[in-house]
Amino acid sequence: MSGTSEGPGPAPDSVRSPVTERDSGSRTASELRDYRAAFNAAHLAMAVVDREGLVVAANHAFATLLGAEPAALVEQAAADLVDLAAEARTWHAYLEVLRGRQARLRCTRRLKHPDGHSMWTEVTLAPVPDSRNVLMSVADVSDRRDLQARLRHLQMHDPVTRLPNRALFFERLSAALESSSYGSGGTGRIGLCYLDLDGFKAVNDTLGHRVGDRLLAAVAARLTQCADQSGYGRSGGHLVARLGGDEFALLVEDSTGTEQLADLAKSVLAALQKPFDLAGQRLSVSASIGVVERATAGTSATGLMQAADTTLYWAKADGKARWTLFDPERNAHRMTRQALSSTLRPAVERGEFAxxxxxxxxxxxxxxxxxxxxxxxxxxxxxxxxxxxxxxxxxxxxxxxxxxxxxxxxxxxxxxxxxxxxxxxxxxxxxxxxxxxxxxxxxxxxxxxxxxxxxxxxxxxxxxxxxxxxxxxxxxxxxxxxxxxxxxxxxxxxxxxxxxxxxxxxxxxxxxxxxxxxxxxxxxxxxxxxxxxxxxxxxxxxxxxxxxxxxxxxxxxxxxxxxxxxxxxxxxxxxxxxxxxxxxxxxxxxxxxxxxxxxxxxxxx
Known part of the structure; x- marks a missing residue:
């Protein structure tokens, strides 16, 4: 659910609907009948709410939306009908609109339809000009939300393997590192197996990208099976993602320690070393895996990935087809090497050599x-x-x-x-x-x-x-x-x-x-x-x-x-x-x- 509010300003003419006799003023009875007819016939669900938050009038679309008769909704609290009190920020903005201190409120609410299914609605409230009342409109945006969800799924998942892609992986990783749930029952640790396939380029070059894509999809299935069988992570398991090319990652939230990560890496190596049968092609591949496990406190997504990338490089340098655990001492030597490289040239000029x-x-x-x-x-x-x-x-x-x-x-x-x-x-x-x-x-x-x-x-x-x-x-x-x-x-x-x-x-x-x-x-x-x-x-x-x-x-x-x-x-x-x-x-x-x-x-x- 979300809510937005807009600052004070004149309400647009489109909301000028004098649907109550007390606000008729100089308008003729004919005009009032026309406005009332338009209000009642509108497909958009609408209700007029007084400054006390009670419904003054509701059209047929609004009543149908809630599974009631229009007359039955009069004098009911509008906030209860559309669940405006569920969120403190939205409730405060709603009260400000009723008091005339805020020009508009727009928020999204999930409501239950009379037939039992849930629907997403967009609720809008704005003052009625020349009146002490507020016009509430409720639009069913379920189809739009479903489309957005489908588009997000496509945006966040790899089309070849159907695994979460790099964007979703980093979103989940950042959320895991920032989550406050570690203080209530979690381990406060996180683990990562970062791997790529040894010799995948040769498969693409010799057998073509179609076979290469089939191999990636088969690898993804085995990785998912390994993650499901290990079954330690919260929210039903580990996150398996394809980061691009032949690179994959297995994120372990609430890690129980390096032993757990080592067991997972071993199971992945064993699973991938079994031959793949792909439409008549029998292929054997291996993988190199960098394993990192550490406390979430003080860990950033960038730092974790840098450590994983370094460890994956070690696994390849040590002979491939293996997993390697991050070694702080070995990494310190690498960092020292980088520090020496950056200061070597000026060191000659500074006379540091003998x-x-x-x-x-x-x-x-x-x-x-x-x-x-x-x-x-x-x-x-x-x-x-x-x-x-x-x-x-x-x-x-x-x-x-x-x-x-x-x-x-x-x-x-x-x-x-x-x-x-x-x-x-x-x-x-x-x-x-x-x-x-x-x-x-x-x-x-x-x-x-x-x-x-x-x-x-x-x-x-x-x-x-x-x-x-x-x-x-x-x-x-x-x-x-x-x-x-x-x-x-x-x-x-x-x-x-x-x-x-x-x-x-x-x-x-x-x-x-x-x-x-x-x-x-x-x-x-x-x-x-x-x-x-x-x-x-x-x-x-x-x-x-x-x-x-x-x-x-x-x-x-x-x-x-x-x-x-x-x-x-x-x-x-x-x-x-x-x-x-x-x-x-x-x-x-x-x-x-x-x-x-x-x-x-x-x-x-």
Whole structure:
């Protein structure tokens, strides 16, 4: 039921119906008869009401509407006849019209017809000019209401699956979050299973949209069955909706906890994994489901859907055909990643980055031959961050070019400073990691040449490290850049060698100077933990070292942690080692103290 009122103003001429003798005034008896005849013959139900709210006169349509004779309605309370007192706001507006303080009232009321059926009516009241009476009219709007309801149903439901659509889903979700009934017997919690079909696009592309629509309708039926069987939600069950495309949602009001949602998600997966028979087509599909369950207090529709969308993404990333529960810690990591991405570029300008250096030690003499520059981000909110927390982000958004240029300049300047501070010692080279995007998106050759000229560092004291997967298949610009850098005197190293494609052909055509063996090979050399080392590891490393030496390359072993590993690496001919046996990554002044010290650490014979 609803009611509206309008402010004071002159009543239209159409309501001037002097149907009572006391208001006849100067009008003739003939005019009164004409007005009375029109009033009684009108199809619109009408009644004249005095300022006390009592019916003065009623026409035949009004009496028929209420199943009474017109004379029987006189002196009855008009408000009782059309249920105006059922709503406080409408009742107050009605009284204001009777007192002449409000020009009009229009409201909708549901009345019972004499034959027993209910009908929707629109009740209008307005003052009769030059009179103390009020004209009430009552129109049957049931057909219009039915049409509006049908149109709303069409507007709020998906034509393919007949499920509630996105608009109705969000309307129901918002109502559930705002409902006050949680304080009286409800759980105060809400749950959501947000899913889409794995590989649905392939069905549409290969079998056509007609088969795709049949599949969606069949999926909708199984989802509805799962919701009905779980039967926990209020108002007769959960809401199942199609949000668009192959995306569906199951809303669980008054959730009893994550276990309930997990059971529902499992039943959905099991139901959808059974084959579908569609007009001669037998199809098998699966679904990925994001599951979110939380208290309604403090939860918004937007926040709930964002969490569900994130969790659905996790389910797909974890391998599809599974359900995944929202994990606040995992989400916090994602949010941290977003925060880092948005602040990475200005962080370079603010000077929030610093370099630490890890020694590269000659395995024969124990002397420091070089250092690898490792960047750290001194983040004002998250503290000191290692490269694995932000380098991937920098590569994705392109800020690696700006950051990489800063690292290169800082490392070269530091290497030159060590050389100037220790003129009697053999100069130490610096190794800098380069992302493949730096080769594509910047003038790496020009940057290196300019920085070497600016810092005064000899090209032979700079080593650039690229991963094996980055240089695999290098052609065109990357190959030209690597060749130009090599011609300049800069050394090119392949980092994490042995973990990528392991296609040795590129070693003969790329200007590579150094192979850095991945630490997984070196870890197999350990005796210290009581396990017998795998002899195959030593055989592989020895073969790689011999191959590298025949090609004129030097070999660095990463992750050297024990003296036993160092001894075996030295025995198979490996040139340099890097790892915690010698030092972690440290500040520049600690490296300065190591330069010229030989051996850096006592090594076994």
């Amino acid at each position: 370099l630490e250096y890890q020694p590269l030690v000659d395995l024969e003499s124990g002397a420091v031959r070089g250092v690898e520059a490792l960047v750290r981000w001194n983040h004002p909110q998250f503290g000191t961050l290692a490269p694995n927390r932000f380098i991937g982000i920098a590569e994705e958004d392109g800020s690696i070019v700006q950051l990489g240029r800063w690292v290169l300049r800082t490392a070269c300047r530091q290497a030159r400073q060590w050389q100037l501070d220790h003129p009697a010692a053999a100069p130490v080279f610096v190794s800098v990691n380069v992302a493949v995007r730096q080769v594509w998106d910047s003038d790496l050759v020009g940057d290196v040449a300019g920085i070497l000229a600016e810092t005064g560092l000899a090209p032979q004291l700079l080593q650039l490290e690229l991963t094996e997967s980055a240089v695999m298949g290098s052609a065109g610009r990357p190959l030209q850049a690597l060749q130009a850098l090599s011609d300049m005197g800069v050394r090119i190293a392949i980092d994490d060698f042995g973990t990528g494609y392991s296609n040795l052909a590129y070693l003969s055509r790329l200007p590579v100077s150094v192979l850095k063996l991945d630490g997984s090979f070196v870890r197999g050399f350990r005796y210290d933990d009581g396990a017998h080392p795998n002899p195959a590891d030593e055989t592989i490393v020895e073969a790689l070292v011999q191959l590298a030496h025949r090609l004129g390359l030097t070999v660095t072993a990463e992750c050297v942690e024990t003296a036993g590993q160092a001894a075996r690496l030295r025995r198979v001919g490996c040139d340099t080692g890097q790892g915690w046996l010698y030092s972690r990554a440290v500040a520049p002044d600690r490296i300065a103290a190591m330069i010229g010290v030989c051996p850096l650490r006592d090594l076994p014979a």
